[in-house]
Amino acid sequence: MNKPVIVALDFADDFECINFLNQFPKDQKLFLKIGLEMFCQFGYPFVRNLRERGYNIFLDLKLHDIPNTVKRTCEMIAKWDVQMLTVHASGGAEMIAAAKKGLAGSDTKLLAVTQLTSLGQTELRDELQVPLKSQDYVTHLAKLAFDNKADGVISSALEVPMIKQATSEDFLCVTPGIRPKASQVEDQKRVATPAKAKTLGSDAIVVGRPITLAENGYQAYMNICKEWNK
Numbered sequence: 001m002n003k004p005v006i007v008a009l010d011f012a013d014d015f016e017c018i019n020f021l022n023q024f025p026k027d028q029k030l031f032l033k034i035g036l037e038m039f040c041q042f043g044y045p046f047v048r049n050l051r052e053r054g055y056n057i058f059l060d061l062k063l064h065d066i067p068n069t070v071k072r073t074c075e076m077i078a079k080w081d082v083q084m085l086t087v088h089a090s091g092g093a094e095m096i097a098a099a100k101k102g103l104a105g106s107d108t109k110l111l112a113v114t115q116l117t118s119l120g121q122t123e124l125r126d127e128l129q130v131p132l133k134s135q136d137y138v139t140h141l142a143k144l145a146f147d148n149k150a151d152g153v154i155s156s157a158l159e160v161p162m163i164k165q166a167t168s169e170d171f172l173c174v175t176p177g178i179r180p181k182a183s184q185v186e187d188q189k190r191v192a193t194p195a196k197a198k199t200l201g202s203d204a205i206v207v208g209r210p211i212t213l214a215e216n217g218y219q220a221y222m223n224i225c226k227e228w229n230k
C-alpha cells in the first residue's frame with residue numbers, strides 16, 4: 001500500500017461532505033475516513049456509495065465490546081470491501097483476536113486504537129489511572145495488538161519508532177493528530193506535522209479539520225501531501 005494521506009470526513013451532513021469532495025479533481029484517488037459522526041447518520045449506504053465512487057475507505061468505528069459481539073460485527077463489515085477498520089486495543093487480547101477472525105477472508109486491515117491522541121500524560125494518569133508513561137502504555141497496547149494478529153495500530157506519530165521496534169517494521173502505524181501548524185491543535189494533545197510523521201516512520205496520516213475546515217480544502221490537502229511526500 002502507498003503511504004496515504006487519509007482525509008477524515010467529519011461532516012454534519014452528507015450534502016456538505018459531497019460538496020467538499022467535489023472540490024477535488026475526478027481522477028484524484030482519495031483515501032477517506034468515515035467515522036462515527038457520519039456513520040451514525042448515514043450508515044452502510046454511505047460507505048457503499050463512496051466505495052462505488054472509487055474511494056478507499058477507512059471505516060473508523062472504534063469497536064469495543066465483548067469478543068463475540070465484535071467478531072459478529074466484523075463478519076458483517078468483512079462483506080463491505082473497506083480497506084481499514086478500527087477497534088480499541090484496550091478491549092483486550094481476546095477481543096482483538098475475535099475481530100481479526102471476523103474479518104477473515106476479507107482484505108480489510110484491522111487497526112487497534114492505542115491511546116487516543118486527544119489524551120496526554122496527565123489524562124492518562126489522573127483520569128484513566130494508568131500508572132505508565134504514555135509511550136510505554138501505547139507500546140504495550142501495540143504489542144498486544146500485534147500478538148493478537150491486528151495488522152497495525154492507531155497512535156500519535158510520536159510513538160511510531162517505539163511501536164515498530166517492539167513489533168515489526170511491517171506493522172502498520174496510522175497516525176492522526178496531524179497539525180501542519182502547531183498553533184491549531186484543538187482537542188488533540190499528541191500532535192505532529194506531516195513532515196515529522198514521515199520522519200518518524202508513519203505508514204499513513206489521518207487529517208481532518210486542517211483540510212475540511214480550510215477555506216480551500218483541495219489546496220490544504222495538496223499542501224499536506226507535498227509535505228508528506230517530500
Ligand SMILES: O=C(O)c1cc(=O)[nH]c(=O)n1[C@@H]1O[C@H](COP(=O)(O)O)[C@@H](O)[C@H]1O
Binds near residue numbers: 010033086113176
Ligand atoms: O481512530 C482514529 O482515527 C483516531 C484516533 C485517535 O487517537 N485520534 C484521532 O484523532 N482519531 C481520528 O482522527 C481524526 C482527526 O481529526 P482532526 O483532529 O480534525 O485532524 C478524527 O476523525 C478522529 O476521530
